[in-house]
Amino acid sequence: MIDAFERLVTPIPGPRSRALAKSLAASEVRGVTYLAPNYPVFWESGDGATITDVDGNRYLDLTGAFGVALTGHGNPAVARAIAEQAARLAHGMGDVHPTAVKVHLLERLASLAPAAGAKSFLCSTGAESIEFALKTAMLVTGEPNVLAFAGGYHGLSYAALEVGGIPKFRKPWQRQLRGTTSFVRFPDPREPKASERALEVVAKTLRKDRSIGAVLVEPILGRAGIRVPPDGFLKGLRAICTERDTLLIVDEIYTGFGRTGTMFACQRENVQPDVLCVGKALGGGFPISAAIASREVADAWAPSDGEALHTSTYLGNPMGCAAALANLDEIERLDVPGLARSRESQLAERLHELKRIDTQIAEVRGRGLLWALELKNPAFARACVVAALGRGLVLLQSGLRGEVLALAPPAMISDVQLERALDLLAMVVRDPVLA
Ligand SMILES: Cc1ncc(COP(=O)(O)O)c(C=O)c1O
Incomplete structure (x- = not known):
């Protein structure tokens, strides 16, 4: 109304x-x-x-239900797409006998991605897309460790927790975490030379720990209280990662699809992530998320020999894909x-x-x-x-x-x-x- x-x-x-x-x-x-x-x-x-x-x-x-309802609660186009798809086929066999609607969504994500020729992995929650990005980083670089930011939030499944920088969520399970993440400070724009100093620490940490294969960052810290870094920070991270052949994983699960004024927040600084994680607003309320990887990075995954090494029951669920396609149309129309x-x-x-x-x-x-x-x-x-x-x-x-x-x-x-x-x-x- x-x-x-x-x-x-x-x-x-x-x-x-x-x-x-x-x-x-x-x-x-x-x-x-x-x-x-x-x-x-x-x-x-x-x-x-x-x-x-x-x-x-x-x-x-004023919450958009955790930022999900970007195109509005009960968006009629999204509701219609889900209902029609549910009546036709509610579930497919995502990695065995997929649906056409899954292919259409993958093509659509490729057309939106900051880098040309991107390939995506579909999943249901934000945390799952982070997990896929972390597995991808290991395949590409052969290195298991990650650099992430204090205050960063990437979900609460174990791998997402491993790279999550909010101590409260980690504490009860600390002994089950493997300690593969180096946490560094996210720059506070109120401090002088915040960006330069944060980037120096990133570069130093990467020099010290050669087993870090990926840098994981939110373009704006969400759960830590909407903390916006100084201009140039993301660009600086990109430059360091490129120089050192480290993957840059940008978590746009909160910021994606236009919420911050560009389709993805990283585009404000013309940054192309190696893996871009999206979720929340993608399905207009239907639980669907994706990890969008540059072609080169995505192709670190070998072709399936008949059994996917990483998948899930609901991968590419047709209702989710239909919801996301309708919602992306709405994002464009609005x-x-x-x-x-x-x-x-x-x-x-x-x-x-x-x-x-x-x-x-x-x-x-x-x-x-x-x-x-x-x-x-x-x-x-x-x-x-x-x-x-x-x-x-x-x-x-x-x-x-x-x-x-x-x-x-x-x-x-x-x-x-x-x-x-x-x-x-x-x-x-x-x-x-x-x-
Ligand atoms: C930036 C960011 N990454 C990851 C997640 C985790 O997503 P999910 O709760 O769907 O697993 C969230 C959720 O709030 C988030 O804001």
């Missing part, structure tokens, strides 16, 4: 959400869904930039990169204005449709998220200490919806308790 705003019809959470929370507590493994008397609400349906919960309350969404560029100034202006008048805000940073409002403490950020829900706004807490409100709205959010959402945000940040 274009230009729909929030509309609350029960106290938040409403009675149905509360009842579901009780059932969930009894039936889901603990530690997955955060449950509190005032949180969460259970989602029933989505429409563009709004979500309706099981009690009929409607919310404006001109998502253009929308992100035009929204950037609206978001920057409003958020910086908020910072000027609110002493609780420590920093505002971001690009395109991906922004962080860093607050002075995590408890305050939590209070804002809960208070926002009570006002009809969905926010996501992020950052290494939970000190950040991460904003990644659907690209098709209308001007007036975005203005309204930012008004609500301003209200809760000014007064979360009373909100």
Whole structure:
């Protein structure tokens, strides 16, 4: 519904959400869904930039559901493509008897990739695409180790955890991790010569450890609180990797498909990764991801002798491929990169204005449709998220200490919806308790 705003019809959470929370507590493994008397609400349906919960309350969404709903919740073209494909063939044998729709998606990804002639590997989650990239690096270079960044987030499966730079996620499984990753600092643009200094450390680390075959980087640290590196950093990494024959794996699972103003964030600096990992927004809500490799790198994989060395049951699932193709059409039709560029100034202006008048805000940073409002403490950020829900706004807490409100709205959010959402945000940040 274009230009729909929030509309609350029960106290938040409403009675149905509360009842579901009780059932969930009894039936889901603990530690997955955060449950509190005032949180969460259970989602029933989505429409563009709004979500309706099981009690009929409607919310404006500034999260894009982890950035996935780039072309809008319940995008009709994506829904139609999934339904049609489901009726025709819901599942194929991805690496044995594939479908035409899988081939069409692979060709489409090749046409979007920064480097010509790219070949892709399809999977279901972001972490899987990272795992494929890591296996590829080993095949290409023969080296097992990886350089990655403190604060980097690449998923929570074991290989993704091995290269993940957020200690909290690693700690309980530390003894099962193999220690194959060297973590270095991600440059902080507030520090002088941040890029040069970070790149020096990268070069030095690569010189010291000859068994590092790949550098893995997010162009903007997402989970660590939308941390944007200084201009030139990614280009510098590319130059170092090229010079030393190290693979550059760019994780665009959060930033991909136009969210930051270019189809891929790395294109802003004309950087061509050796492997580009994408996920989240690709399927418009259907779980599908991909590792897109330059032809030379991809061809390190030998032809299958009848049994793929790396695959999964749902590789190239036809519903996922159909969803992704329809969604990529939508990304093009809506001109998502253009929308992100035009929204950037609206978001920057409003958020910086908020910072000027609110002493609780420590920093505002971001690009395109991906922004962080860093607050002075995590408890305050939590209070804002809960208070926002009570006002009809969905926010996501992020950052290494939970000190950040991460904003990644659907690209098709209308001007007036975005203005309204930012008004609500301003209200809760000014007064979360009373909100
Ligand atoms: C940059 C980045 N990489 C990888 C992942 C992991 O993706 P998934 O949760 O689909 O495994 C995420 C998820 O938030 C992410 O933001």
